[in-house]
Amino acid sequence: MRGYGQYCPIALAAEIFAERWTPIIIRNLYLGCGHFNEILDGAPGLPRSVLSQRLRSLHHAGVIERHQAGRSTAYALSPSGAELAQVCLELGAWGARWRSVRPEDQDPYLALWMLSRMIVPGSLPRPRIVVLFHITGRPAPNRFWLVLSTTGNEVCAQAPGFTEDGQVTTDTAGLIRWYAGETGLAAAQRAGGMSVTAPAWLVRQLAGWGRLNPYAVDSAVGEP
């Protein structure tokens, strides 16, 4: 956190926020990641040492709170951090409006991870739901299990041991278009890029998840 030597609210805030990985970390905290490894899961490529350093300086700046719970530590946005997260979301709104996705950024794991963080555990009709996603057109890992349960959600690259409630087969682009709210589930299936094998109750859930993204475009609204 090198400073700019400027008295200027923008400069003072940028010292904290405009540093590599920091917006991602804030986003993950906003998504409810309360533990070191949870934050890491949603930031592939972020080294543990860097996360450690960032958490330290964010804590020092009063943006996050540390809560020692037994042997482990829980992190949470402070009131100031919650406001910073709002700025972060608005930055994201700008990104959704003006930036286009590069092929190399289309990571199915991350799309599912983000999805898993947006589904509130316990808001589901069953105590545990497992959906297997087959991602076509790419080398392994290309199977991911979305495991939703009352105790917390996960994305696994290995079979979690529970039987799947349903399966989705799609390419990465289709997955992201659905998650981004660009196409509804039904439209994605009609277009032929996506196939869903699941009981009706789960299909209904899946359709709803396509609109959780806060940046979801309107076009998919009204879909079944």
Add this chain to the structure above:
Amino acid sequence: MRGYGQYCPIALAAEIFAERWTPIIIRNLYLGCGHFNEILDGAPGLPRSVLSQRLRSLHHAGVIERHQAGRSTAYALSPSGAELAQVCLELGAWGARWRSVRPEDQDPYLALWMLSRMIVPGSLPRPRIVVLFHITGRPAPNRFWLVLSTTGNEVCAQAPGFTEDGQVTTDTAGLIRWYAGETGLAAAQRAGGMSVTAPAWLVRQLAGWGRLNPYAVDSAVGEP
């Protein structure tokens, strides 16, 4: 502009915005700096090479427009850049709310520079106004001339050759408190930290300038 390898609007935007100096550059463009050296003036410590690189990548990202005017180049925020500047301002609002100023960031030159950029050239009762600021309690440079004219505003550390219309004597903290809108001009004089020697019309102008800062707190409102 290293990427994060994530499809996520926040990550995509952060690649552009959350890099050292970029928020400062966006701010200066927002303040109307249209030329390379103007941007540099408002960013002490920013190396020319870094500015050059940033302008290139911001242009590549569609955030700024370059206009070749004869032998020189003019920069301006694009529509996308104007929206990004709004996010930048909101980041600044967060900074104004949650960060406190460190002594080492209190740079009188920069406070006056920011002030000079917020006063619209041509909005003044005279074609040229020169105010000499004496900054107490610090080694030279401690005299700055604020030169406001219809063709553009400047801050000089050397006498510009024009006679001053008025003088202000204050320490850096007092200057910044006034500029930040924490204390009105009259209150600053009463408190004894600031002394103003100027005709009535200029005192009136000076009082108004203390409220130009978009982050000015309310306490000074209602001052003469």
Add this chain to the structure above:
DNA sequence: CGGTATCCCCCGCGATACTG
């Protein structure tokens, strides 16, 4: 699992000089 410690490399950044 939840971090810290260590190491090393590379490149971002800052300084300076140079050109049209």
Add this chain to the structure above:
DNA sequence: CAGTATCGCGGGGGATACCG
């Protein structure tokens, strides 16, 4: 004045290994 070129250093950041 508006940049580009070059260069060297520091440290941020990425990988890995290591404790509690």
